[in-house]
Amino acid sequence: MSLEPTFRNIRGTFDILPQDGRSEGAHDMPSRAWQHVEQVVREVLERFNFREIRTPILEPTELIARGVGQLTDIVTKEMFAFQRGDTxxxxxxxxxxxxxxxxxxxxxxxxxxxxxxxxxGPCFRAENPQKGRYRQFHQFGVELIGAETPEADAEVIAAMMAVYEAFGLKNLRLRINTLGDAESRPRYREALQAYLRPLADQLTPTSRQRLETNPLRILDTKDERERRLLEGAPRIIDFVDEKGRAHYEAVKAHLQALGIAFEEDPFLVRGLDYYTHTTFELESPDLGAQSALAGGGRYDLLAMDLG
Structure with missing residues (x-):
């Protein structure tokens, strides 16, 4: 006689077992495979002279809201937030x-x-669990703080590429763009809203909501009809000043000198409010619909936003 267990892992999370996970609620990769992944990440990034930092899983809600952006999907819909006392x-x-x-x-x-x-380490988002999306997921990343140069942007991208190449991935697609400085993004936001408002009745309900609160997120749409509507939308590069364009051109030149192939995507803006200048995303078509591997960008204003 067999009995069903009383408790199971929470939906959107998984256990990592010593052996291959073939049961419900367990990841397919055993713990030794996770250890190998983490070891490769550390070895590659330390070769680039990055040093590890570990921060608490718990943070003040206001830190994330101010840092990521009050109107981003993360803050408005996806945070696991709670209160204890006055905190x-x-x-x-x-x-x-x-x-x-x-x-x-x-x-x-x-x-x-x-x-x-x-x-x-682990991060948490209150998303609807589906293939490739979990409520607890594991993330690695780098932060290069204190360098304003295009070389720094190229170095971060090179480190990211080196990690995935160390895993033997071949079919990689790097997309890059520029957001310009702090003045460029608001100008572009207004121009994008002016273009999309007459088309609002053709947008999905989610995009209509974003049109007034966070219109740049509409550029991430996967809806084919909306993607066709965006073909005539203004490009952010047209709102970037001469200094910002020079920075972007230098980043591209450094990537070319490093032998890193890339595609320019004029609609790549990323969903977080702190980005300025260079943004990038790495994906692999071999992964299917969930093709994204990594992404990021420069965030010159984040320290100021955090006080």
Whole structure:
């Protein structure tokens, strides 16, 4: 006689077992495979002279809201947030804002003009679980703080590419774009809204809501009809000043010198409010519909936003 277990892992999470996971609620990769992945990530990033930083899984809600953006999907719909006493907490949905909080709190700038940091660990988002999307997921990333140069942007991208190449991935597609400086993004936002408002009745309900709150997120749409509507939309590069364009051209030149192939995507803006200048995404068509591997960008204003 067999009995069903009383408790199971929460939907959208999974157990990592010592052996291959072939049961409900277990990941297909055993713990030794996860250890190998983490070891490769650490070895590659430390070869680029990045040093590991670890931040708490719990962070102040206000930190994430200010760092990521009050109107982003993460803050409005996807945070696991709760209150104890007078303090509001959140399970971290990403790690860039916590790393910048730690950088400012511990005055890491006094240990060197440029800080090259990497992290690896779990994050949490209240998403609808589906293939490739979990409520607890594992993320690695790097933060290069204190360098304004295009070389720094290219170095971060090169480190990312090196990690995935170390795993033997061949069919990689790197897309890049520029958002310009802090003045460029608001100008582009207004132009995009002006273009889309007359077309609002042809947008999905989600995009109609984003049109007034976070219109740049519409550019991430997977809806084919909306993608056709966006073909005539203004490009952000037309709103970037001469200095911003020069920065972008230098980033491309450095990538070419490193032998890193890329495609320019004029609609690649990313969904987080702190990005300025360079943005990038890496994907592999071999993964199917969930093709994204990594993404990021420069965030010159985040430290100011966090006080």
């Amino acid at each position: 509001n907490y959140v399970l971290r949905p990403e790690v860039t804002a916590p790393v910048m909080r730690a950088y400012l709190q511990h005055r890491l700038d006094q240990q060197g003009a440029v800080q090259k940091l990497y992290y690896i």
